[in-house]
């Protein structure tokens with residue numbers, strides 16, 4: 156896979172990363188298998204994937220343990236990314252609260268390092284800004300971790316341009332991770348219009364442009380629309396699956412959202428590829444500094460997703476995908 160220079164320590168960064176969350180959290184609990192997850196991560200390393208995404212909260216530490224075990228001595232070859240700033244209150248019900256106080260974040264990172272069994276984290280994100288703590292206080296505590304050699308690069312998740320600028324003025328923002336896919340375009344400054352179903356409404360800033368100007372990487376999370384854009388989801392989910400309670404996945408919303416899939420399927424057919432690959436190719440086409448992290452716990456999906464790096468969409472196809480209607484249902 157093609158690589159590029161990344162952040163402050165310039166480790167090579169492949170065009171597509173791996174989201175590890177589903178191996179421990181949110182989706183199809185009954186399908187989880189640690190041995191298989193470790194195989195998926197190791198196979199991704201063999202295939203040239205460099206960015207591996209985790210967080211302290213995914214499975215309340217389980218995900219970092221799996222990632223650490225899988226990466227092992229090959230840590231030098233990859234970029235291990237994890238997050239701080241959220242705390243699990245109830246793992247089964249996935250109740251969380253924000254805590255980005257300086258000491259809480261620094262303690263969280265020390266615990267992550269132990270679980271990952273690594274001396275240093277390549278990329279540490281602030282998972283969510285804590286409204287109770289000035290961003291500057293959190294960010295300066297994170298910068299101290301860089302000075303102490305425990306973290307290499309800092310990133311933000313789901314922030315505004317103004318927040319990114321404030322942080323960047325203090326210490327470089329190496330990456331921003333936010334949800335971006337054919338049906339979630341907030342980082343492009345587009346959200347579904349509440350008063351006109353299926354229409355997009357211009358709101359907020361284009362964070363991809365900001366990243367390009369600031370020399371930061373933009374990391375789209377849920378680039379496959381939490382599986383929806385692959386056109387392979389089952390009609391029902393286990394009760395513990397995040398999607399069973401999410402507005403975009405109700406039967407009514409899914410019936411309305413079906414119209415997004417027609418165009419994606421047609422383009423996929425033209426290229427003898429899959430809807431998942433088309434969804435990823437559209438995300439990749441948003442810029443060379445854009446590195447999606449599709450999530451999977453299955454080898455066959457990993458292989459399919461990585462092939463999307465070679466799928467080039469023509470202008471007509473991009474126009475058709477840009478013009479897809481906004482989805483029904485809120486993303487959270």
Ligand SMILES: NC(=O)c1ccc[n+]([C@@H]2O[C@H](COP(=O)([O-])OP(=O)(O)OC[C@H]3O[C@@H](n4cnc5c(N)ncnc54)[C@H](OP(=O)(O)O)[C@@H]3O)[C@@H](O)[C@H]2O)c1
Pocket residue numbers: 173174175176177182183186208209282312313332333375376377378379380381382383385387431448449450451452453455456457459460
């Ligand atoms: N910063 C944040 O707040 C935040 C929030 C959410 C996620 N994330 C990160 O972003 C990563 C990716 O997001 P995500 O996992 O939520 O959503 P996603 O990548 O959009 O979709 C994952 C879902 O798609 C399925 N899938 C993957 N490849 C497929 C393929 N080729 N064909 C059919 N189905 C396929 C997966 O199934 P299987 O599980 O069966 O493989 C899973 O159900 C996460 O792993 C996590 O690291 C960050």
